[in-house]
Amino acid sequence: MTLEDPYGRVHRDLRISLTDHCNLRCTYCMPAEGVPWLPRQTLLSPEELMRIVRVGLAEGITEVRLTGGEPLLRPDVVEIVARIAALSLPTGGHPEVSITTNGIGLSKIAGALKDAGLTRVNVSLDTLDAERFHQLTRRNRLTDVLAGIEAAREVGFAPIKVNAVPMREVNFDELADLLDWCLERDLELRFIEQMPLDAGHIWSRRTMVTQAEVIEQLSARHRLTALPGRGAAPAERFLVDDGPGVVGIIAAVTAPFCGACDRLRLTADGQLRSCLFARGESDLRGPLRDGASDEQLGQIFHECLAGKLPGHGINDPGFLQPDRPMSAIGG
Ligand code: SAM
Ligand code: SF4
Numbered sequence: 001m002t003l004e005d006p007y008g009r010v011h012r013d014l015r016i017s018l019t020d021h022c023n024l025r026c027t028y029c030m031p032a033e034g035v036p037w038l039p040r041q042t043l044l045s046p047e048e049l050m051r052i053v054r055v056g057l058a059e060g061i062t063e064v065r066l067t068g069g070e071p072l073l074r075p076d077v078v079e080i081v082a083r084i085a086a087l088s089l090p091t092g093g094h095p096e097v098s099i100t101t102n103g104i105g106l107s108k109i110a111g112a113l114k115d116a117g118l119t120r121v122n123v124s125l126d127t128l129d130a131e132r133f134h135q136l137t138r139r140n141r142l143t144d145v146l147a148g149i150e151a152a153r154e155v156g157f158a159p160i161k162v163n164a165v166p167m168r169e170v171n172f173d174e175l176a177d178l179l180d181w182c183l184e185r186d187l188e189l190r191f192i193e194q195m196p197l198d199a200g201h202i203w204s205r206r207t208m209v210t211q212a213e214v215i216e217q218l219s220a221r222h223r224l225t226a227l228p229g230r231g232a233a234p235a236e237r238f239l240v241d242d243g244p245g246v247v248g249i250i251a252a253v254t255a256p257f258c259g260a261c262d263r264l265r266l267t268a269d270g271q272l273r274s275c276l277f278a279r280g281e282s283d284l285r286g287p288l289r290d291g292a293s294d295e296q297l298g299q300i301f302h303e304c305l306a307g308k309l310p311g312h313g314i315n316d317p318g319f320l321q322p323d324r325p326m327s328a329i330g331g
Contacts (some may be wrong), residue, residue: 001090001298003060003264005274005305013232013263014061016049017330018071018080020268024102025138026126028165029326031200032138038328042269044285046076046083052266052284053084053095055297061264062089067100067330069268078112085117100124100163100331104141106148111155121152122161122190127171128181136170149187159188161248166191166209166217175214176221183245190235190248196314197276199325211236211251218247232262258311264304265330272300274308276329277322282307 003011020038022030044052053064064084071077077099085097098120099113106113106123113121125145127133133142152160162182166175175191182189191214196203215238218224224238227246234257235248251257258275265273270285282304284297313319322329 001059003301003305005308007259007308007310009259009261009308010060011262011264011305012061013063013065014053014056015065015067015263015265015330016053017068017266017268017328018066018074018077019043019069020328021073022068022070022102022327023073023104023139024070024141026124026165027136027138027200027202028167028194028198029331030198035199035325035327038267038269042285044268044270046080048270048285048288049080050083051288051294052270052297054087055294056264056266056301057087057089057095058294059298059301061095062091063096063098065098065100069327069330070102070104071099072101072105072109078109078116081113081118082116085119096120098122101148102137103145103148103152105144107144107151110148110151110157114155114157118157120159120161121157122163123149123152124163125149125178126164126167127174128178129174132170132174136167149185153185153187159186161188161190164189164191165194166214167194168207168209172209172213172217175217179218179222179240179247182247183240188246188248190250192250193253195252195276195326196319196321197326197329197331199327201321203321205253208253210254211249212254214249230257230260232260252312253314256311256314264301267324267329272304273329274304275312276326276331277312277314278309279320279322280307 096119100122103123130142134140194208222240227237234250237248271281282300
């Protein structure tokens with residue numbers, strides 16, 4: 001089975017939001033007071049989640065990324081990783097299971113996640129300055145994040161990717177320092193252009209930092225050479241000086257990569273989304289709770305993809321931000 005959309009894009013990557021809750025309040029994602037949380041009774045149980053993942057694998061998914069909100073807030077995150085990693089693909093082998101986390105709490109469970117079969121870890125870190133971190137995330141937790149990254153290195157995750165959102169009045173003067181810090185630790189840094197997905201609607205095209213500006217900042221210190229062979233990956237990767245270090249830039253706004261998109265998203269309340277920016281969702285939770293068969297649930301994956309648009313439309317004059325904020329979609 002393949003999950004192909006009307007534009008010929010084959011979907012293999014399912015991003016699952018394990019929770020919409022978070023222990024940080026990054027300004028580009030959530031307002032200080034948080035967002036209205038999803039009602040408890042709408043959240044998928046672990047069994048419901050596993051059923052949807054099994055159906056997704058039968059339809060053509062081969063990679064699962066756990067995200068949120070903050071996925072490590074789920075007390076059963078290690079068990080979920082182990083259960084997904086143990087599933088079989090119709091073509092043989094097992095799905096790849098990865099996680100995107102803010103790193104808080106990772107120091108305690110990095111080893112258990114590795115043993116459970118987690119293949120890759122992305123940790124988000126926008127600044128190395130404790131005061132800036134506090135202002136940006138509204139929590140004084142930089143030390144916990146750094147300990148999480150260190151633990152992930154110690155247990156042998158490789159490569160560990162670090163996600164950073166460049167922001168003009170926050171970390172713009174620190175982009176090359178972040179790169180050097182990552183290079184020294186064999187971490188692969190990826191800058192993500194800020195997208196209009198925050199619940200507070202603070203995004204502005206005028207103030208967002210572009211890929212071109214990131215390259216200019218980094219080039220003052222390093223020689224960057226674009227690497228070929230990007231495939232469906234969102235990041236354009238550059239060799240730093242003569243390598244082996246690499247830096248990536250995800251230019252979702254100024255150089256959209258929608259033509260090669262292979263991603264679907266499942267929210268914590270069981271809604272399937274064909275795009276971060278989709279205005280509509282396909283309900284899996286309702287039919288699942290009403291007794292739908294695997295075949296019927298699989299059909300919903302295809303219906304969702306039938307409505308996938310060719311691009312996210314951020315640059316269209318009539319663009320409307322999705323109703324759900326990033327934290328409730330799963331970044
Ligand atoms: N809490 C986890 C974390 O921060 O890694 C996982 C969820 S978070 C929504 C996933 C990624 O989305 C993070 O790397 C974060 O920096 C990024 N992100 C959140 N809001 C964003 C925005 N408005 N534009 C670009 N990236 C954003
Ligand atoms: Fe939480 Fe991640 Fe959003 Fe920051 S970006 S508020 S860590 S979900």
